[in-house]
Amino acid sequence: MKEFTSGDIRNFAVVGHGAAGKTVLCEAMLSCAGEINRMGSIEAQNTISDYHHDEHERQISIHSSPLHLEWMDKKFNIIDTPGYLDFIGEAISSLAVVDMAVVLLHAANGVEVGSEQVWSYATKNNIPKVLVVNGLDREHSKFDEIVQQTKDHFGKNVFPMQLPVNAGPGFNQIVDVLRSELITYQTDGSGKYTESDLPEKWQNRVEELHQELIEYVAESDDTLLEKFFEQGNLSEEEMRSGIHQAIQNQSFIPLFCTSAAVNVGVTRLMTFISKYGSSPVDRGTVVAKESNSDEEISVALDGKEPVVYVFKTISEAHVGDLSFFRVYSGSVFAGMDIL
Structure with missing residues (x-):
């Protein structure tokens, strides 16, 4: 069995309101990592984490389910949690043993009661959060409105790391703010993508957001802040170390775009968690x-x-x-x- 150092482990819970797509996101992650040959679905009753008869019958998650995979030489220990409030205890107990929370939001419904509850419990456990707007292939998805909702509910430091280009049916393109590039996903559900230059109409908006990101990162570390004031910018290497620390300090909350059902955006989310997500080393101590x-x-x-x-x-x-x-x-x- 392959061994991992503590710094190479990512323990996180996937939480959110019911029907936000948590189980399907976990399914897509397992597929991208090669742990399963094909993605199951709620309707077909063949997802890895919803394995109980009651879950098949009701087509909702009732129990929290531990899952694991490897991605970019990191070990992911994931807990898929129920979203319906009748089973909130499963999410609460899961958040007590992870180092980070991935909070899913429905692309049409936005911030809901369950979203706020799991956010509150993650905050009580003092663990960093990552937001994901999922299901952007749906009709009536409203990304910009949801970003504003998250700022209103969770704080002005919520920051969109990605922007959807063609939200709605056929969604497969995302703008990456960190790398200032266009990501185009294949439509075969493989999760594979190509990178290309930004279309001209996106350049001004992304440039403004990229500068805002640099400021968030600089504020997380006094040394980086001093360099930012001196140079007006940060190198890519400085950005990498700074983003990780900014997430640990919770000085900004990264927000991502996905449609897990068609495996769009999932691999980039996994890569971000691998590079910048919390490990047991970041936590250091726990209270007992x-x-x-x-x-x-x-x-x-x-x-x-x-x-x-x-x-x-x-x-x-x-x-x-x-x-x-x-x-x-x-x-x-x-x-x-x-x-």
């Missing part, structure tokens, strides 16, 4: 409680003593109780007793 006194203590994630967080227990027929946990410190092995 002493078993004897309930006193809150700080636990270093690189400690030798085993510390685990059980975030989910289910009872399966013919198997019994199964508990899912994250190892925060030390190591665990079969047969080990943990108090």
Whole structure:
């Protein structure tokens, strides 16, 4: 089995209101990474994470589902969570054991009650967030309006890293603000794309946004801020390190465009998470409680003593109780007793 350092691990939960497309986004990620040969669908009842009979019958997620894949030499540990408020506990417990939240928004409905709730719980856990406007191949999608909604609800520091070119049926083109280029996805669902120069009509808007991004990045680090004031710009290498730190500081919230059902925008989102997303190293410590006194203590994630967080227990027929946990410190092995 391939081993990964802590810095090469990305633990994140996919959260949001019901029907935003979380399960399908996870399905597309698994497909892009080669973990599955073809994408399943909710209607066909053959997605990887919705595997319970009740989920098939109701065609909604009821249980949180851990998934994993490799992308650009990084290990992704993903938790797909239900969006309907009846099952909000699954999302809450999942957000307690991840290092980042990927918050999905429906491209026609925008910010909904469930969106605000999961945002609030992610904030309570002090983990960085990434926003994704999903389903931009739908009729009546309203990207610009949703961006404004996110600024109104989540803060003025929400920043669109991408812009949809042809939102609506047939959507397959995205403008990348960071690299100032046009991304055109194949329409065969493969997730493959080509890069080309920006059309002239987009250049002014992207140039303004790119400058705004540089300012966000510079503000995340005093050294970069000083360079920005001296030079009026930052190099690509400085931008790379600065974006990661800006996300950790939550000085800006990146927002992306996807249509997971047709696998548009997913690979670029995965690449961004791989390059700039949070790892256990970024978190450093977590707060726990002493078993004897309930006193809150700080636990270093690189400690030798085993510390685990059980975030989910289910009872399966013919198997019994199964508990899912994250190892925060030390190591665990079969047969080990943990108090």
